[in-house]
Amino acid sequence: MPDKDHIHQHCRRARASWLRGTLRRSQQEAAASSTMTATSDNFFNAYAISLGASLGQMGWVAGLPQLFGSVAQLISVWLASHFSRKQFIVICALLQALVVVMMGALAAWAPDNAVWLFIALAVGYHGFINLIQPHWRAWMGSIVPQRRRGAFFAARTRLTMVASLSVFVLGGGLLTLSQHWGMTWLGFTLLFSFAAMGRFTSAWLLWQMHDPDDSGKDKDIAFIVTLKNFKLAWQDSCFRKYSLFIASMQGMVAISAPYFAVYMLEVLHFSYLEFVIVSVASIVTQFISLSFWGRFSDKFGNRYVMVFTSCLIPILPLLWLFSADYGYIILVQALSGLAWSGFTLSTANYLYDIRPHQSDFATYAALQAALGAGFVFIGALAGGLITVSSAELLIWFKQDIGLTGPIFTVFVLSTLLRSLVSYWFLPKLDEPKVRPRPELLKVIFRIGRFNAITGMSLDWLTVVKDSNKKPRNDPHPPQDTQ
Structure with a gap:
């Protein structure tokens, strides 16, 4: 009969074996899923334009999927309680792949109501992403050893960034060629087919991974408990x-966000490759500047970064009015990346600092995300209404300036309203009492997905070590889009 030492050694070897295989497959899955994000939501606005979306419909493209995605994340914990975690994630990934297949088929089919069908598919796409997200974070948190999290997610970041950028640029080139041949629909069909293949591969790799907590969740989880937690969080004035x-x-x-793509593709007549390069300018600037903002906020506080970037963000749409030169627009996008990287990082750290000690960070983050999605939905629809109304008004005054007038109208209005928000709220935000922090806040980045609101978004997490060099739990869980 084997003694306890042999049993423990066998268990350690078995755990080491499945852990190595699971982490290896997780890196492979990162590359597969990034091909989906790089070829799908990176081109959502451009795809809607190619389908003939009107100015009003672009507001729905930007707002409705974000709103349903946020709702999906709120109900994710309750819904997943009826499945094992891995089973739930894999099923959602497969369904998302099918949604992407239908997007590709829509480009070839091109029915009369193609735009509204695409909006419905985009709702499903974002819904499945947000159903997966909380459980993927928990899964990775349970299997990646704390001492290896920094190296693991840094490697994952490099892999996904290279894959995303490569596919993004190649996708722009493919669309440019198909546009030149008068077959833009074929380019989008191929792009979404490639994206679906990436997601199917991703689902297969997820199924091959080991989940140590793959038993069914507690069936008694009630959605009302989540709502009660949200109510308690909302009572916090700060x-x-x-x-x-x-x-x-x-x-x-x-x-204004959905109309930058309209302006570049329909007014300035950029090729898809030029459109991609402009987006890449923002990506690179974000990636470079996030480390700077992280060091700056650690030294001087997050509120200073919030104030500076909140004063910079309002002027960004206004800068598009001064020149249509391609080089100038790339510089504007670079400035946009600088501003949004600081704003995203400082506001996320600020949220961590203001939440009550030992409270559930996920509850606060989910509530803030849901509220933001609601405002995005309202703002996007308002932008569509403004562009349509301004176009009709210009026609009534017999000012035939095409799309330029309505688009510049929302650019100016967005600038004014962003400025008003900063003027009203910034004096009311106090610098919170910063909790005892580790010696070093190391920020790890990965390119997420193209967001219709701020362009290319970067996911990030912090890997921390205390003064005694002992590992501790991450204050922010890995923000992987999946």
Whole structure:
């Protein structure tokens, strides 16, 4: 009969074996899923334009999927309680792949109501992403050893960034060629087919991974418990002011955000490759500047970064009015990346600092995200209404300036409203008492997905070590889009 030492050694070897295989497959899955994000939501606005979306419909493209995605994340914990964690994630990934297949088929089919069908598919796409997200974070948190999290997610970041950028640029080239041949629909069909293949591969790799907590969840989890937690969080005055500030800014940004793609593709007549390069300018700037903002906020506090970037963000739409030169627009996008990287990082750290000690960070983050999605939905629809109304008004005054007039109208209005939000909320936000922090806050980044509100978004997490060099739990869980 084997003694206890042999049993423990066998268990350690078995755990080491499945852990190595699971982490290896997780890195492979990162590359597969990034091909989906790089070829799908990176081109959502451009795809809607190619389907003939009107100015009003672009507001729905920007707002409705974000709103349903946020709702999906709120109900995710309750819904997943009826499945094992891995089973739930894999099923959602497969369904998302099918949604992407239908997007590709839509490009070839091109029915009369193609835009509305695409909006419905985009709702499903974002819904499945957000159903997966909380459980993927928990899964990775349970299997990646704390001492290896920094190296693991840094490697994952490099892998996904290279894959995403490569596919993004190649996708722009493919669309440019198909446009030149008068077959843009074929380019989008191929892109979404490739994206679906990436997601199917991702689902297969997820199924091959080991989940140590793959038993069914507690069947008695009630959605009302989550709602009660949200109510308690909302009673916190500091958190309430912060959430209203972030959500209001996102809503004002959403007024103009969908129309930058319209302006570049329809007014300036950029090729898809030129459109991609402009987006990449923002990506690179974000990636470079996030480390700078992280060091700056650690030294001087997050509120200073919030104030500076909140004063910079309002002027960004206004800068597009001064020149249509391609080089100038790349510089504007680079400035946009600088501003949004600081704003995203400082506001996320600020949320961690203001939440009550030992409270559930996920509850606060989910509530803030849901509120932001609601404001984005309202802002995007308002932007569509404004563009349509301004176009009709210009026609009534017999001013035939095409799309330029309505688009510039929302650019100017978004600038004014962003400025008003900053002016109203910033004086009300106090510098919170910073909790005891580790010696070093090391920020790890990965390119997430192209967001209709702020362009290319970067997911990030912090890996921390205390002064005694002992591992501790991450204050922010891995923000992987899946």
